[in-house]
Amino acid sequence: MPRSGMHNSSEVLVPPHCPNANCKYHLQLGAQWRFKRIGTFGRQVAPHRIQRFLCLHCHRSFSTQTFATSYWLKRPDxxxxxxxxxxxxxxxxxxxxxxxxxxxxxxxxxxxxxxxxxxxxxxxxxxxxxxxxxxxxxxxxxxxxxxxxxxxxxxxxxxxxxxxxxxxxxxxxxxxxxxxxxxxxxxxxxxxxxxxxxxxxxxxxxxxxxxxxxxxxxxxxxxxxxxxxxxxxxxxxxxxxxxxxxxxxxxxxxxxxxxxxxxxxxxxxxxxxxxxxxxxxxxxxxxxxxxxxxxxxxxxxxxxxxxxxxxxxxxxxxxxxxxxxxxxxxxxxxxxxxxxxxxxxxxxxxWRDVITRALPRQRRHDLRYAA
Ligand SMILES: [Zn+2]
Structure with missing residues (x-):
């Protein structure tokens, strides 16, 4: 199993790739990828301070949380x-x-x-x-x-x-x-x-x-x-x-x-x-x-x-x-x-495309940035 440099803890390590699927540096891993740190923000659950980044190629901003499995969750526990x-x-x-x-x-x-x-x-x-x-x-x-x-x-x-x-x-x-x-x-x-x-x-x-x-x-x-x-x-x-x-x-x-x-x-x-x-x-x-x-x-x-x-x-x-x-x-x-x-x-x-015949309304997974 490949191990990354990112952890769920508050340590700020190097992001492994750009999270934007349309960016050249989403799939291509190389030394040429450039990003910069653009400050931090606070939140109520640990880790309390989150580092933000900006991809210098596609200009999408993201944070250490973008790479956490608990991304966007109010109750990460x-x-x-x-x-x-x-x-x-x-x-x-x-x-x-x-x-x-x-x-x-x-x-x-x-x-x-x-x-x-x-x-x-x-x-x-x-x-x-x-x-x-x-x-x-x-x-x-x-x-x-x-x-x-x-x-x-x-x-x-x-x-x-x-x-x-x-x-x-x-x-x-x-x-x-x-x-x-x-x-x-x-x-x-x-x-x-x-x-x-x-x-x-x-x-x-x-x-x-x-x-x-x-x-x-x-x-x-x-x-x-x-x-x-x-x-x-x-x-x-x-x-x-x-x-x-x-x-x-x-x-x-x-x-x-x-x-x-x-x-x-x-x-x-x-x-x-x-x-x-x-x-x-x-x-x-x-x-x-x-x-x-x-x-x-x-x-x-x-x-x-x-x-x-x-x-x-x-x-x-x-x-x-x-x-x-x-x-x-x-x-x-x-x-x-x-x-x-x-x-x-x-x-x-x-993508939650499996249909249950007996149910009228079904929720598809279409949140663009959520995992
Ligand atoms: Zn990018």
């Missing part, structure tokens, strides 16, 4: 506490009560933490070895109500339990339904439209494309879902597909043990995915943001095996990173979407 609380199975309203802030503050800051985690993992993957073997799985959950189920597709490296990538697909409600429920489903679908019947195929294909990258070969472990062989056939690389029947015993000898374990940890750690919960996600969008937080916690911060607390994290197990990441390190500095390349579905998650 909330963000670092969110990670342990969301992965510790607390629902957004419980967290809000616990931290004495409005539920909307938690919703907003959790979305920001999710975006930060998307960028953090994408940047880490750019520097890491691609996965040559993955187990894939559709994690079944729902948004808004049980009439709108969806799958989170996860790709996990079996040798390390490292979550490489995820996408999601809307699916049609199926399984046992009463006549009333069937009628309600018809009514809802007539009014709001039906999920794309090819969604699982498309999203799993994209999942595997991102995992494969430019590698010529990939090994994929999965259950016998009928969309998987089609998705695999559509890939450009050569794939060895090892299928395990979904009826096989789900124990440690099962080839899909790593994804079964990830499902279990995910359900165990996330209030929105508990069975019989009242804290399910109102939006698929929010579920993706929570999953991004879970992914970073699981890959870089949490021991691979629950019962052996000092065991390495999945990121250490695969050699992507040589230490366990702390919350301070994760939030050390703001990551810029304009400086990180995200896979297509994650671009949609980042």
């Amino acid at each position: 909330v963000l670092p506490q969110l990670l342990t609380k969301t992965t510790g199975c607390m629902a957004n309203r419980q967290i809000a009560r616990d931290l004495r802030v409005a539920p909307s503050t938690i919703d907003r800051q959790l979305a920001r933490l999710g975006r930060h985690c998307l960028l953090y993992h994408a940047a880490a993957m750019q520097a890491a070895q691609p996965a040559q073997r993955v187990a894939i799985d559709g994690f079944v959950t729902f948004e808004h109500s049980q009439y709108w189920p969806f799958h989170h597709h996860l790709a996990i490296e079996p040798e390390s339990d490292f979550i490489v990538y995820f996408t999601d697909s809307e699916v049609r409600r199926s399984g046992k339904m009463t006549t009333d429920q069937k009628c309600k489903r018809e009514r809802l679908e007539a009014a709001l439209g039906r999920p794309d019947p090819k969604a699982v195929f498309k999203d799993v294909k994209h999942l595997l494309e991102v995992v494969a990258g430019s590698q010529p070969r990939l090994t994929v472990l999965s259950d016998d879902h009928r969309a998987y062989p089609q998705a695999i056939k559509a890939l450009r690389c050569e794939v060895m597909h090892l299928v395990t029947s979904s009826k096989d015993r789900r124990d440690a000898n099962n080839l899909l043990f790593p994804v079964n374990l990830a499902d279990l940890v995910l359900r165990h750690s996330s209030a929105n995915h508990k069975r019989e919960t009242i804290a399910w996600s109102k939006r698929r969008q929010a579920s993706a943001e929570r999953l991004a937080v879970f992914l970073v916690w699981r890959n870089y911060m949490k021991s691979r095996r629950e019962k052996r607390p000092r065991s390495p994290t999945p990121g250490q197990a695969r050699g992507s990173i040589d230490h366990r990441v702390t919350i301070d390190e994760l939030l050390e500095r703001r990551l810029f979407v304009s400086r990180t390349s995200l896979p297509q579905r994650w671009v949609e998650y980042y």
